Amino acid sequence: MANPDDEVAIYQFPLEIFHSIFDYLVSEDRYQLEAGTSEKPIVSFTISQVSQRWRDIALELPFIWTNIRIFHFRDSQRAMVKKLLVRTKGLPLSITLEYNKPLTAAQKKNCWDILLEIMSCASRWEVLRIAVNEDLFTQICGNFGGRQAPILQRLELIILGSDKRPHRRMSPFIVSPLYLELSHTHLLRHLVLFGVRLRMPSPTYMEKLEVLSLDYTPGMDMLDRPSLPAESPPLQTRLRDLSLDGMVFRNLPTRSYLSEYTAFLTTLSLSNMFGHLSADVTSLFKHLPTITLREFSLLNVDFAFWNGFLNSMVGPDPRYPAVEKLCLQNIEEYSVQITQLPLTDFIQGFPKLEILDLYNVLHITNSLKRCAIFPCIHTLRVRGVQGASYKDLCEVDTPPFLDLSSLPWLQRKVPNFKRNPMDKAY
Numbered sequence: 001m002a003n004p005d006d007e008v009a010i011y012q013f014p015l016e017i018f019h020s021i022f023d024y025l026v027s028e029d030r031y032q033l034e035a036g037t038s039e040k041p042i043v044s045f046t047i048s049q050v051s052q053r054w055r056d057i058a059l060e061l062p063f064i065w066t067n068i069r070i071f072h073f074r075d076s077q078r079a080m081v082k083k084l085l086v087r088t089k090g091l092p093l094s095i096t097l098e099y100n101k102p103l104t105a106a107q108k109k110n111c112w113d114i115l116l117e118i119m120s121c122a123s124r125w126e127v128l129r130i131a132v133n134e135d136l137f138t139q140i141c142g143n144f145g146g147r148q149a150p151i152l153q154r155l156e157l158i159i160l161g162s163d164k165r166p167h168r169r170m171s172p173f174i175v176s177p178l179y180l181e182l183s184h185t186h187l188l189r190h191l192v193l194f195g196v197r198l199r200m201p202s203p204t205y206m207e208k209l210e211v212l213s214l215d216y217t218p219g220m221d222m223l224d225r226p227s228l229p230a231e232s233p234p235l236q237t238r239l240r241d242l243s244l245d246g247m248v249f250r251n252l253p254t255r256s257y258l259s260e261y262t263a264f265l266t267t268l269s270l271s272n273m274f275g276h277l278s279a280d281v282t283s284l285f286k287h288l289p290t291i292t293l294r295e296f297s298l299l300n301v302d303f304a305f306w307n308g309f310l311n312s313m314v315g316p317d318p319r320y321p322a323v324e325k326l327c328l329q330n331i332e333e334y335s336v337q338i339t340q341l342p343l344t345d346f347i348q349g350f351p352k353l354e355i356l357d358l359y360n361v362l363h364i365t366n367s368l369k370r371c372a373i374f375p376c377i378h379t380l381r382v383r384g385v386q387g388a389s390y391k392d393l394c395e396v397d398t399p400p401f402l403d404l405s406s407l408p409w410l411q412r413k414v415p416n417f418k419r420n421p422m423d424k425a426y
Contacts, residue, residue, distance in 0.1 A: 062089040066126075069096045070114060073107040081114050085121060092126035092151055099132045100160045111136075115144060122147035129192075131158040137178060137196065145181035145199070152185050159195030166194035166215065166245070178217075189238075193218040194245070206261060207236040213243035227253030228260065235260040243269040248276070249284050259287040266292055271299035281308020290319050297327040306331050310346060319349035326350060327357040328364060352376050359383045 058064060065087040070077060085093075095118055103111055128149070130140065137159050149155075157180060158166050181199040190211040191198070197218045228235070239261050247270075252258065262268075268288065273281075281304065298309065313319040343364075353374040358364060360383060 059087065062087055062091050066091050067094045069098075071098055073099070073103065073110040073114065075110060078110045078113050081117050085117060088124075090124065093121060093124045094127035095125065096127075096129045097132065098129070098160075099136065101133075103136070115140065119144045119147060122149050123151070125149045125152045127154040128152060129154075129156040129158075131156065131160055134159050134178075134195070141178045141180050141196070145179070147182055148184040149182050149188075150184045151187055152182070153187050154190040155182075155185075155188060155198075156190075156192035157194070157196040157198065158192065206239075206257075208238055210238050211241040212239055213245070214247070215245040216247055219244060219247050228255040228257065230255060234263070237261045237263055240265060241267040243271070246272040246274075249280070249287075252283060252287055256287050262287075262289055264292050265289045267295040268293055269297040269299065270301070271297070273301040273305045275302070276305050276308065278304045278308035278311060281305050282311045285309060285312035291321065293320055293323050295325040296320065296323050297329070298331065299327070299329045301331055303332045310343075313345045313349045315345070318351045319345070321351060323350050324352055325355040325357075326353055327359070328361050329357070329359040331361050331364065347374065350374055355379045355381075357381045 065084050068081060068084050070081065097114075097118070130137070132140070137157075159178070160166065178195065179197045179199045183201050185200065185205055186208075188205055189209060191209055192213040194213075194215045195217050235257070237260065242262055242265055249258065265288075276284075285308070298306070301309075351374075354376050356374065356377055356379070358381070
């Protein structure tokens with residue numbers, strides 16, 4: 001650990017410089033974790049192993065130890081969690097627990113010791129992410145509910161399947177009995193729930209959320225509630241980013257909680273929508289915002305959902321006048337072929353579209369070849385389209401204004417053409 005070069009210039013920096021360096025490294029580490037959970041070592045440990053001088057400084061800075069990540073239940077992990085909690089000296093914590101394997105007998109003891117440590121400091125949770133298999137989540141919900149989390153700002157509760165992705169049951173009507181109960185979450189702004197319901201003393205916390213991602217299990221509790229009285233004032237809402245996965249909405253009332261909470265969305269993602277009637281889908285979109293949206297995604301939907309979406313866009317005015325980014329991915333191929341619906345309203349519905357992602361939607365891409373493409377588009381990303389110029393995945397950066405603006409024109413004329421390798425494909 002000792003460094004014989006402690007007299008070199010870098011070690012003469014004032015402590016404030018080291019504090020700034022360490023703060024930057026820790027913030028970058030957290031940013032990468034939010035972008036995609038990684039099992040790499042916590043950056044604070046790396047910092048403390050550079051030299052004895054760096055270690056001494058690091059141990060005097062409790063804020064660099066507040067990012068706690070747990071990816072296994074060996075003895076070393078249990079010791080590490082206890083050590084980190086001591087080093088944080090009462091500061092707010094960012095905790096990630098991600099595990100998707102059966103527990104051995106030895107791991108079970110370590111697991112419960114670690115969970116007890118985590119739950120005992122609920123008053124210091126600022127960020128909490130728990131992504132584990134259903135068996136472990138069942139035990140967590142059964143033994144660690146009812147915690148008060150007064151400074152919690154971001155909460156993610158996810159049941160993992162065998163492939164480390166959120167577990168999806170065969171039918172959305174098979175409702176999970178799993179509940180995690182929390183209270184005093186007055187600062188909660190970012191909430192992700194997959195397969196787990198959140199039990200709160202009052203549903204008013206929904207009015208303070210800014211980011212919400214749900215699957216069917218909690219979604220029906222939170223959004224598909226009885227009609228609001230016609231004379232009641234509009235619900236307060238701060239929600240700007242909404243992702244719905246595998247939801248089913250039928251017979252929505254005139255004034256629904258869904259429409260009230262989503263009145264000012266800027267980002268909307270709908271995924272894994274199957275088994276709906278087109279009329280129900282058209283009705284659903286009447287409860288979702290159109291004027292305020294900036295980004296919109298449809299991922300993994302069947303032909304009925306796509307047709308209902310197209311029907312919802314019919315009208316004299318552009319349906320999504322402010323959307324700048326649109327992503328269409330894995331929409332059942334035969335939908336347009338069956339319905340023969342024209343894409344005129346679809347094209348006119350996005351007058352300010354700048355970025356278009358088409359992933360495995362060959363029938364939509366082919367239909368767009370016969371239409372004038374969006375007038376403001378400058379970036380096109382395509383995957384799963386036949387033809388040499390669109391093999392696998394390509395990105396096309398076009399001029400800001402297009403004269404002859406069809407996909408074949410882009411293929412021939414765009415000067416800035418880049419094809420991503422398969423390992424970077426979306």
